[in-house]
């Protein structure tokens with residue numbers, strides 16, 4: 001479950017401020033966030049992932065208040081519990097696709113990389129149609145292939161929360177449907193919550209709830 005209350009966030013150099021009086025999302029819910037460009041949707045996902053921390057208010061994920069954690073604890077919490085599909089993929093250039101998919105196992109204490117995890121990574125790659133690209137580095141992959149690597153990385157830990165920032169924006173219609181089916185299927189298996197930013201209104205019927213960002217900032 002996600003619980004946000006009295007959130008007030010500003011970037012250090014100023015300019016943009018995000019205030020969210022209240023937002024509650026039940027565990028297992030599939031929620032889409034829509035809204036104009038630059039309104040703060042990515043910033044909200046970053047706050048839910050603990051990549052940014054607000055000066056005022058709190059963000060609680062599965063009972064854990066993120067601002068009560070140190071940077072190191074937040075990083076570990078994120079790697080173990082959250083699958084984040086970044087808008088710009090955020091792949092590591094120095095790692096090949098397979099190593100990128102398994103990246104959470106490099107950084108989270110307590111996550112053990114064993115044969116079962118390796119098999120899961122391969123199976124996810126196969127389901128996404130990138131199984132023959134796993135030895136390549138991101139620079140030798142198309143945008144759509146990089147996006148699918150990022151999706152596999154977000155799912156490999158079987159997280160309780162999936163944050164998706166335009167997660168299928170670079171995919172053709174057929175692949176988009178395939179990947180979304182996979183995302184929803186894996187989330188359902190794990191009882192995971194999905195919080196997805198999208199500009200693609202054709203996808204909205206797939207979600208339980210749609211949040212219009214402009215309304216969220218006033219009240220939700």
Ligand SMILES: Nc1ncnc2c1ncn2[C@@H]1O[C@H](COP(=O)(O)OP(=O)(O)OP(=O)(O)O)[C@@H](O)[C@H]1O
Pocket residue numbers: 011012013014015016035036037038039040041042043044087
């Ligand atoms: N690191 C930063 N420092 C200062 N301002 C930032 C930073 N990152 C984003 N912003 C500003 O914060 C505002 C919200 O950005 P954000 O990326 O959250 O919007 P968005 O709704 O996700 O946009 P889009 O739909 O275009 O992806 C924008 O005005 C942006 O310029």
